Amino acid sequence: MNTGCRQVEDNLIDFVERKVPESLQRAIEGHLENCPECARLVERFSLVWGDLPKGERFTPPASLWPKLLDKIQSYDEPRLSGDRVFEGLMNSLRPAAIVLLLIFGIFFGFHLGNIPERFPKAVQPDDVDPHLIEEIFVTEYLKDLQDFPLGSISDVYTLYEIQSLDEES
Numbered sequence: 001m002n003t004g005c006r007q008v009e010d011n012l013i014d015f016v017e018r019k020v021p022e023s024l025q026r027a028i029e030g031h032l033e034n035c036p037e038c039a040r041l042v043e044r045f046s047l048v049w050g051d052l053p054k055g056e057r058f059t060p061p062a063s064l065w066p067k068l069l070d071k072i073q074s075y076d077e078p079r080l081s082g083d084r085v086f087e088g089l090m091n092s093l094r095p096a097a098i099v100l101l102l103i104f105g106i107f108f109g110f111h112l113g114n115i116p117e118r119f120p121k122a123v124q125p126d127d128v129d130p131h132l133i134e135e136i137f138v139t140e141y142l143k144d145l146q147d148f149p150l151g152s153i154s155d156v157y158t159l160y161e162i163q164s165l166d167e168e169s
Contacts, residue, residue: 004031004034004035005031007024008028008031008032008038008042015042
C-alpha cells in the first residue's frame with residue numbers, strides 16, 4: 001500500500017465531507033485519478049455516508065458532571081475496617097473451600113468405586129464354545145443387519161472384516 005492509498009484511507013470521512021485542507025484535497029483527487037481501487041472505495045463510501053441520517057447534537061445536562069464526580073469519589077473513599085476484614089476472610093477461605101470440595105469429590109468417587117455390586121457378573125462356563133456364543137449373538141442382536149441388498153454400501157460395511165497386522169503377513 002503506497003502513501004496515496006494510506007492518505008485516502010486515513011482521511012476518508014473528512015474527504016467525503018470536504019473538511020480536508022485544499023492541498024490534501026488536491027493530492028487525494030490526483031491519487032484517485034490514478035488508483036481505481038481508492039476511487040471505487042471513495043465512491044462506495046460516499047454513497048453510504050450520504051444515506052446516513054445526520055444525528056442531532058446532544059448536550060448533557062448540567063448536573064451530569066457533579067453527579068459523576070460524586071460517584072467517582074464515593075468509590076475512592078476508604079471502606080470501613082469491618083468490610084475489609086470480611087473481604088480478606090472471604091479471599092483466604094475461597095481456596096480452602098475449593099480444596100475441600102476437591103477432596104470430598106475424590107473420597108466420594110473412591111467410595112462409589114468400592115460399593116459392592118448388586119448383581120454378580122455373568123459367569124461364562126469354560127466348556128462353552130466361543131463360536132456358539134458369537135453365533136447366538138449375531139442371530140439375536142444383529143439379525144436386522146443381515147437383510148441388506150448384495151453390493152450395497154451397508155452390505156460392504158457389514159461384511160468387511162478387519163485384519164490385524166499379524167494376519168496380513
